[in-house]
Amino acid sequence: MTTAxxxxxxxxxxxxxxxxxxxxxxxxxxxTNHCDWPTALLSDLCAIRFDTISEHELEDGDIQLLDKxxxxxxKIFSGKRTETMMTQFxxxxxxxxxxxxxxxxxxxxxxxxxxxxxxxxxxxxxxPVANKVDTCFLWLALRSQFCINQFDIETGGGGKGEISExxxxxxKVPLPPLSVQYSVVDYWKFTQTQITDAEKRLVNLKQRVSDxxxxxxxxxxxxxxxxxxxxxxxxxxxVKSSRAAAFKLANPxxxxxxxxxxxxxxxxxxxxxxxxxWPVYGVNNKEGVFFSDYQKGADFNAPYKRIQKxxxxxxxxxxxxxxxxxxxxxxxxxxxxxxxxVWRIRNGLLTGFAAIMITTEYFIKLIQFNRVGAxxxxxxxxxxxxxxxxxxxxxxxxxVADEREKALAAIAEARIKVAEAAVEIESIILxxxxxxQP
Numbered sequence: 001m002t003t004a005x006x007x008x009x010x011x012x013x014x015x016x017x018x019x020x021x022x023x024x025x026x027x028x029x030x031x032t033n034h035c036d037w038p039t040a041l042l043s044d045l046c047a048i049r050f051d052t053i054s055e056h057e058l059e060d061g062d063i064q065l066l067d068k069x070x071x072x073x074x075k076i077f078s079g080k081r082t083e084t085m086m087t088q089f090x091x092x093x094x095x096x097x098x099x100x101x102x103x104x105x106x107x108x109x110x111x112x113x114x115x116x117x118x119x120x121x122x123x124x125x126x127x128p129v130a131n132k133v134d135t136c137f138l139w140l141a142l143r144s145q146f147c148i149n150q151f152d153i154e155t156g157g158g159g160k161g162e163i164s165e166x167x168x169x170x171x172k173v174p175l176p177p178l179s180v181q182y183s184v185v186d187y188w189k190f191t192q193t194q195i196t197d198a199e200k201r202l203v204n205l206k207q208r209v210s211d212x213x214x215x216x217x218x219x220x221x222x223x224x225x226x227x228x229x230x231x232x233x234x235x236x237x238x239v240k241s242s243r244a245a246a247f248k249l250a251n252p253x254x255x256x257x258x259x260x261x262x263x264x265x266x267x268x269x270x271x272x273x274x275x276x277x278w279p280v281y282g283v284n285n286k287e288g289v290f291f292s293d294y295q296k297g298a299d300f301n302a303p304y305k306r307i308q309k310x311x312x313x314x315x316x317x318x319x320x321x322x323x324x325x326x327x328x329x330x331x332x333x334x335x336x337x338x339x340x341x342v343w344r345i346r347n348g349l350l351t352g353f354a355a356i357m358i359t360t361e362y363f364i365k366l367i368q369f370n371r372v373g374a375x376x377x378x379x380x381x382x383x384x385x386x387x388x389x390x391x392x393x394x395x396x397x398x399x400v401a402d403e404r405e406k407a408l409a410a411i412a413e414a415r416i417k418v419a420e421a422a423v424e425i426e427s428i429i430l431x432x433x434x435x436x437q438p
Contacts, residue, residue, distance in 0.1 A: 033149045036431030037176045043169035045133045049125040051090040053118045066119040069099055069107040074143060076109040078117060088118035091125035096139050098124050100162040104151040108142045124168060137181035140188060141173050144429050174429050184428050191421040194414040201407035209400055210360035216390045218250040243369040254388035263381045264344040266306040268335050274298035281307060281336045283315055288325025304335040305342050310351045313342040316378040320368045326355040341381045352401030
């Protein structure tokens with residue numbers, strides 16, 4: 001019987017001596033997990049690093065602490081120390097870090113070049129043996145479906161179960177010859193450059209717009225350490241408002257963004273359709289607006305906000321680090337959090353130009369001193385719309401908007417190619433696609 005056929009069987013048999021878990025789902029995953037290459041136990045390919053980080057190192061502030069590992073691409077996110085009593089284990093650049101809870105969701109990353117990283121006991125740092133396995137290949141293999149199925153089985157496939165160190169080291173890993181491993185890694189790196197090269201077009205365009213805006217703006221109020229203003233020019237008694245007022249005085253020809261945009265809040269009550277799957281969107285400073293997940297209407301406890309293509313929204317508490325963006329093509333029933341601030345362009349600005357402008361270093365700087373609040377500063381729509389901007393020649397806006405469309409098309413095409421290559425790489429890792437060996 002083929003692997004595909006056994007995957008769809010309603011019933012199958014497993015010898016009692018081969019059972020590791022008693023649920024049918026785990027046994028089905030085990031029965032259908034297939035690799036044509038020889039395999040090796042993870043314990044034969046690497047060791048777990050158990051070094052801990054001293055309190056003195058943590059107090060110095062040089063050690064970043066692991067925050068999370070992206071399920072999508074394995075990128076490691078880190079941050080400064082927070083108050084915690086948990087022991088911090090050391091991970092060195094080049095180590096492979098595995099989330100003991102979320103390895104089954106592809107939370108496996110490589111520590112980037114730089115300083116050591118601290119992490120709690122919920123993560124484990126693996127040190128690959130150089131003459132047995134290539135580090136990048138091992139990382140790709142651990143994120144392959146062959147290993148993900150094993151992580152899924154060993155953690156029970158749900159809840160907050162963790163894989164133990166003992167079971168982690170018993171994970172079987174595809175192990176083709178080193179020459180094949182190197183070929184896989186080279187191919188993977190090549191596919192990543194395709195997206196990077198395409199994304200550089202947007203980065204360069206953003207810099208071009210930022211440079212232009214700086215060239216027509218008096219930015220001195222944004223950088224001066226001391227300011228002198230008349231009382232009647234101040235809206236409130238804080239440094240941010242003083243900078244905002246000084247900026248307006250230094251650039252009197254600028255118009256507030258409300259001349260070109262308006263709030264676009266349309267409330268939706270998902271609970272009125274409890275069985276409906278609602279597409280929920282979020283925003284961050286990496287992807288801009290992105291699809292988060294589908295959520296049943298019955299699971300909502302508050303009204304949400306409707307969004308449409310070419311509208312904008314931002315996170316009021318993280319807009320100062322770039323968490324704002326334009327809405328892409330979305331379903332008609334797309335919604336976002338009631339906390340997010342939704343707005344749209346009305347006239348005088350091209351939507352494509354605005355999409356670039358709001359993510360520039362120039363505009364983020366303006367956001368930073370137009371927020372309100374003492375402790376947790378926020379940028380509401382009314383604060384955003386009060387930000388003054390110069391009048392932008394339409395031909396410049398048009399050129400930027402057109403270049404943005406071309407860059408987005410190039411990124412989309414690169415992502416399709418990368419997705420196709422990822423399927424091929426997975427096949428090579430599992431040995432189902434044969435490759436020429438030296």
